[in-house]
Amino acid sequence: xxxxxxxxxxxxxxxxxxxxxxxxxxxxxxxxxxxxxxxxxxxxxxxxxxxxxxxxxxxxxxxxxxxxxxxxxxxxxxxxxxxxxxxxxxxxxxxxxxxxxxxxxxxxxxxxxxxxxxxxxxxxxxxxxxxxxxxxxxxxxxxxxxxxxxxxxxxxxxxxxxxxxxxxxxxxxxxxxxxxxxxxxxxxxxxxxxxxxxxxxxxxxxxxxxxxxxxxxxxxxxxxxxxxxxxxxxxxxxxxxxxxxxxxxxxxxxxxxxxxxxxxxxxxxxx
Amino acid sequence: xxxxxxxxxxxxxxxxxxxxxxxxxxxxxxxxxxxxxxxxxxxxxxxxxxxxxxxxxxxxxxxxxxxxxxxxxxxxxxxxxxxxxxxxxxxxxxxxxxxxxxxxxxxxxxxxxxxxxxxxxxxxxxxxxxxxxxxxxxxxxxxxxxxxxxxxxxxxxxxxxxxxxxxxxxxxxxxxxxxxxxxxxxxxxxxxxxxxxxxxxxxxxxxxxxxxxxxxxxxxxxxxxxxxxxxxxxxxxxxxxxxxxxx
Numbered sequence: 001x002x003x004x005x006x007x008x009x010x011x012x013x014x015x016x017x018x019x020x021x022x023x024x025x026x027x028x029x030x031x032x033x034x035x036x037x038x039x040x041x042x043x044x045x046x047x048x049x050x051x052x053x054x055x056x057x058x059x060x061x062x063x064x065x066x067x068x069x070x071x072x073x074x075x076x077x078x079x080x081x082x083x084x085x086x087x088x089x090x091x092x093x094x095x096x097x098x099x100x101x102x103x104x105x106x107x108x109x110x111x112x113x114x115x116x117x118x119x120x121x122x123x124x125x126x127x128x129x130x131x132x133x134x135x136x137x138x139x140x141x142x143x144x145x146x147x148x149x150x151x152x153x154x155x156x157x158x159x160x161x162x163x164x165x166x167x168x169x170x171x172x173x174x175x176x177x178x179x180x181x182x183x184x185x186x187x188x189x190x191x192x193x194x195x196x197x198x199x200x201x202x203x204x205x206x207x208x209x210x211x212x213x214x215x216x217x218x219x220x221x222x223x224x225x226x227x228x229x230x231x232x233x234x235x236x237x238x239x240x241x242x243x244x245x246x247x248x249x250x251x252x253x254x255x256x257x258x259x260x261x262x263x264x265x266x267x268x269x270x271x
Numbered sequence: 272x273x274x275x276x277x278x279x280x281x282x283x284x285x286x287x288x289x290x291x292x293x294x295x296x297x298x299x300x301x302x303x304x305x306x307x308x309x310x311x312x313x314x315x316x317x318x319x320x321x322x323x324x325x326x327x328x329x330x331x332x333x334x335x336x337x338x339x340x341x342x343x344x345x346x347x348x349x350x351x352x353x354x355x356x357x358x359x360x361x362x363x364x365x366x367x368x369x370x371x372x373x374x375x376x377x378x379x380x381x382x383x384x385x386x387x388x389x390x391x392x393x394x395x396x397x398x399x400x401x402x403x404x405x406x407x408x409x410x411x412x413x414x415x416x417x418x419x420x421x422x423x424x425x426x427x428x429x430x431x432x433x434x435x436x437x438x439x440x441x442x443x444x445x446x447x448x449x450x451x452x453x454x455x456x457x458x459x460x461x462x463x464x465x466x467x468x469x470x471x472x473x474x475x476x477x478x479x480x481x482x483x484x485x486x487x488x489x490x491x492x493x494x495x496x497x498x499x500x501x502x503x504x505x506x507x508x509x510x511x512x513x514x515x516x517x518x
Contacts, residue, residue: 105345106447136345156498163497164489201496 013256014116014126015147016049017181020161022132025183026151027055028226029216029245030129032233036249037125038089039233042256045082045123047116048094049141050131051104057093060085061229064093071115072108078119090123109140116144124256134165143173147255149213153184154194163198170206178202179213181248191215214248216241319393321371322378330392330400334453337390337404338445345447349403349411350456352441352464353418356472358397361436365429376427377436384421385414399438400460408444408478415440415475423473439467442477 017030027050034044048056048068057064066081082090104112120126128145130138142148148169152162162180169175180198182191191214199210219241225232233242280296282289317329325333337348355377362370374397381399385391390402401418403411419440426435441464445456459478467476489497 105343107343107345160489160494160497163493167489167493198497201493204496205490205493 012120012123012126013147013252014120014128014145015149015252015255016128016130016141016145017149017151018130018138018142018165019132019151019158020134020163020165021152021155021158024151024153024155024158025216025222026132027059027129028222028232029151029181029183030127031056031059032225032231032242032245033249033252034089034127035086035231035233036246037127037253038086040249040253041088042124042253043088043090043122045090045092045119045126047092047126047128049128049137051094051137056091056129057083059226059229060091060231062091062093066093068092068094068112068115072104072111078115079122082119092119104137104140109137112140113144125252132161134168138165139169139173142169142175147179148175148177149179149181151181151183152194152198153182154190159194159198163201166202166208166210167206170208176208177211178208179211181213182215184218185215187217188215213251214244216244216248322375322393324378324382324399325390325392327392327394330390330394330402331453331457333390333392333402334456337402338451338453338456340404341445341447344405346405347407347444347446349406349408349414349442349444350460351401351403351411351415351418352394352457352460353399353401353415353438354464354468355397355399356437356439361429361434369429373427373429373436376425377422377438380421380425381418384417389414400457406444408442411442411444412475412477415442415477419473419475437473439464439472440475441465441467442475444478 017026017033019026030046034046037044046056050056051068056062062083062085064083066076068081070076071078071081078092082092084090116126126145128141130141132138142165150162150166152158166178169178180195182194185191185194192212194215195210195212199212202208202210217240219232219236219239221232221236221239222241225235228235232239233245236242280292280299281287282292286292317325319326334348334350340346341348355373358370358373361373374393377399378391378393381391381401385401386403388404390404392400392402394400401414403414406414419438422438423435426433428434441460441462443456443460443463445451451459463476463478467474470476
């Protein structure tokens with residue numbers, strides 16, 4: 001039974017996973033975090049924010065009928081476009097290979113914002129998987145959401161690109177809170193080290209304090225999951241990667257229970 | 272301005288309560304209003320009478336409109352400000368009639384070298400402006416180059432002599448990354464035109480790509496810290512800052 005329709009919460013939490021560099025595992029982590037959150041009883045929506053080169057649908061082997069493009073162009077019903085892969089887990093798909101959608105104009109962004117706001121209420125948490133780089137849509141999604149999660153790997157270019165994105169977002173869009181998720185690490189110590197390193201540079205040059213969300217170990221079950229178009233958290237729930245990701249999902253779950261002192265910098269859509 | 276309406280309409284039969292009287296009074300007022308409207312529209316007319324190009328008034332209106340389009344669609348708007356070089360010499364040597372002919376000639380050459388969506392205006396005197404809707408800086412620079420080449424390679428005959436005119440160009444582009452009024456956009460493009468003039472004329476000056484905003488802008492220092500594992504250990508101040516922010 002799909003029990004999500006008709007029920008709305010006042011204000012769901014929105015978060016976006018970005019990276020600067022491509023191929024660091026953004027989509028995979030978004031999907032697996034979403035599964036973990038759904039298993040914790042939350043109603044979750046994944047928005048495929050890679051508008052030009054969508055791949056959430058590929059990762060999950062979905063048959064996409066209606067995409068964000070159709071909603072913007074034809075006024076298709078956004079709720080109809082959502083594909084439920086689990087009773088509590090919906091995916092709002094994008095269209096692949098439509099380069100002009102990768103960089104929507106301010107008017108399109110405004111409309112996209114309205115569309116997302118109109119369906120967000122049916123979920124407790126919305127995770128946006130953005131494109132790589134610092135294109136206008138990546139920046140827009142990052143200003144639209146409450147929480148900015150940066151995915152990176154110990155690879156120096158991944159670190160530099162993540163830093164570049166943080167710099168642009170903090171300087172030009174006044175975003176202050178960034179949560180680092182370090183993927184493909186040998187162990188927790190390596191993840192910490194990457195965080196500390198980037199954190200120090202950001203503190204020195206940008207006067208920013210970065211938040212450590214955690215590390216995700218390199219794990220054979222991850223690549224296997226991608227190949228089988230199944231989230232590793234589902235096919236290998238006891239793997240190291242799955243277990244740590246459940247822990248990180250718990251952090252995200254706590255964001256949805258408001259309490260005093262949480263930092264939510266409510267997003268203002270750049271129109 | 273409307274002409275005074277004169278004395279009120281009177282009935283030739285002396286029937287002061289005739290319903291036609293009110294109607295003809297209304298028509299008379301309507302005519303006056305239309306005359307006024309006509310005058311206003313004439314004043315608003317968009318054409319430069321000499322060259323047949325859009326005039327300065329229309330240019331300002333069009334620039335506001337295209338900049339609004341940029342804000343709505345995210346597509347950039349480019350602007351080229353142009354000034355014919357040493358035009359005063361033409362007027363002084365050959366007379367003003369020839370000067371006017373040269374302006375007409377130039378307008379014709381440039382009109383043929385622009386797209387249908389581009390808006391070519393006579394800004395005043397020997398100054399011209401081109402608005403290029405939905406056009407990035409690189410493409411606008413190319414358009415300016417095309418206009419420059421077209422003018423140089425189309426000499427006009429002045430009293431039996433072939434004279435090649437040249438012009439200076441200032442090119443600028445407005446994107447959604449900045450807040451800018453049409454007035455300031457014009458001013459900025461004008462500055463590039465001025466630069467082209469003082470640099471020796473017959474050339475194109477424009478915004479340098481380095482100043483375009485959205486480059487990653489990771490400085491050499493930042494990069495070396497990021498890549499070299501060369502970040503110094505957290506200072507006492509760093510630690511304090513972090514502790515106070517967390518608290």
